[in-house]
Amino acid sequence: MWCLLALGQRNSTNDRGTLSRYNGLVRTAVLPADEAAIERAARIIRAGGLVAFPTETVYGLGADALNESAVRKIFIAKERPFDDPLIVHIAHIQQLALLARHISQRVWDLTERFWPGPLTLVLPKTDRVPSTTTGGLDTVAVRMPSHLLARKLIERSGCPIAAPSANRFGRPSPTTAQHVLEDLDGRIDLVLDGGPTPIGVESTVLDLTQDPPMILRPGGVTLEALQEILGEVRLLSSSASEAAKRSPGTRWRHYAPQAQLLLVESAKLEQIVRELLEDGKRVGVMVRQSHLPCSPPSSVLSVIHMPLDLSEYARRLFAALRELDAHRVDVIVVETVEERGLGRAIMDRLRKAAQDEKSHQ
Numbered sequence: 001m002w003c004l005l006a007l008g009q010r011n012s013t014n015d016r017g018t019l020s021r022y023n024g025l026v027r028t029a030v031l032p033a034d035e036a037a038i039e040r041a042a043r044i045i046r047a048g049g050l051v052a053f054p055t056e057t058v059y060g061l062g063a064d065a066l067n068e069s070a071v072r073k074i075f076i077a078k079e080r081p082f083d084d085p086l087i088v089h090i091a092h093i094q095q096l097a098l099l100a101r102h103i104s105q106r107v108w109d110l111t112e113r114f115w116p117g118p119l120t121l122v123l124p125k126t127d128r129v130p131s132t133t134t135g136g137l138d139t140v141a142v143r144m145p146s147h148l149l150a151r152k153l154i155e156r157s158g159c160p161i162a163a164p165s166a167n168r169f170g171r172p173s174p175t176t177a178q179h180v181l182e183d184l185d186g187r188i189d190l191v192l193d194g195g196p197t198p199i200g201v202e203s204t205v206l207d208l209t210q211d212p213p214m215i216l217r218p219g220g221v222t223l224e225a226l227q228e229i230l231g232e233v234r235l236l237s238s239s240a241s242e243a244a245k246r247s248p249g250t251r252w253r254h255y256a257p258q259a260q261l262l263l264v265e266s267a268k269l270e271q272i273v274r275e276l277l278e279d280g281k282r283v284g285v286m287v288r289q290s291h292l293p294c295s296p297p298s299s300v301l302s303v304i305h306m307p308l309d310l311s312e313y314a315r316r317l318f319a320a321l322r323e324l325d326a327h328r329v330d331v332i333v334v335e336t337v338e339e340r341g342l343g344r345a346i347m348d349r350l351r352k353a354a355q356d357e358k359s360h361q
């Protein structure tokens with residue numbers, strides 16, 4: 001797929017990666033992730049290019065984490081603020097010492113239990129990690145994915161890979177190669193298609209530079225599982241100022257469909273949907289257990305029945321938001337889920353998607 005792309009340099013008056021100036025043609029190839037494709041992807045990474053690839057959580061947009069100019073391209077392609085740090089992905093535990101300092105026994109206990117897997121550890125960074133990769137912070141976020149394709153790609157590339165989710169900034173995270181193309185076609189070199197991602201929500205981000213450790217973002221590894229190893233674990237408060245200080249990425253509206261999103265308790269769902277329909281709105285609903293005001297669904301009402309099982313719900317979540325956007329609804333009404341286990345990660349994403357301002361800093 002070819003398309004004209006206006007690639008910009010960092011805009012000095014604004015810290016967001018902007019697509020302001022034309023910089024050339026980018027052809028985005030999409031390949032089933034076989035051996036030849038992984039080899040080609042690794043060559044692109046080594047040459048400083050951008051490759052989207054599947055992990056067990058969501059698709060990531062990867063570049064050589066130690067190559068500053070390659071990493072800058074990630075921010076530009078995603079239109080992501082330059083002060084929002086990236087996660088660095090490794091394939092072998094030996095790579096951790098290249099990136100992080102002060103690796104305590106607690107770190108080894110966590111990596112032994114949860115790596116490879118959806119746990120990201122925030123640690124003091126070494127000088128080898130460019131500050132562009134860490135958004136100017138002196139800490140680095142590291143994870144070892146369990147997806148075999150991801151690990152093979154890192155191994156063949158011969159470098160740690162910096163990779164945020166492969167969506168345009170603020171949009172729902174991609175769980176298929178098609179989602180990546182919807183957001184980034186013409187902006188990146190290659191998408192490795194490894195099918196839908198099995199977990200569907202991003203990794204848990206755990207800050208180990210404070211005591212007790214703090215979960216900056218709930219994700220694939222649950223609070224309960226971390227407590228088994230660490231004892232006390234704090235959860236980042238949703239208060240805007242604390243969140244912004246600890247984790248720059250939390251300042252912005254995230255995971256957001258184009259439609260307005262309303263997060264509603266089961267008991268109120270039916271009435272709210274009815275009122276929206278009476279107001280002439282096109283309504284999308286992600287329902288789990290409630291009854292709906294009109295059935296069968298009409299042209300103004302699109303209904304997605306979400307699974308009761310929280311793992312299946314997480315797998316379906318971002319695709320469902322994109323699907324309702326494709327129906328061009330005005331409002332998406334989502335029934336709340338219980339905040340335990342993976343339900344914490346799901347509610348975190350839904351709350352952020354429901355914020356109506358881009359920033360609350």
Ligand code: TXA
Pocket residue numbers: 055057058059060061084085086087118120122134137139140141163164165166201202203204205216217246247248249250
């Ligand atoms: O599952 C995942 O974590 C996926 C896959 C691709 O690995 N990646 C991902 O990356 O979700 P991203 O960039 O979309 O989200 C990373 C989050 C952001 O909120 C960022 O602010 C935070 O992690 N983060 C990264 N480095 C950090 C650091 N040094 N200190 C605090 N927060 C950090």
Ligand code: MG
Pocket residue numbers: 164165173
């Ligand atoms: Mg993201």
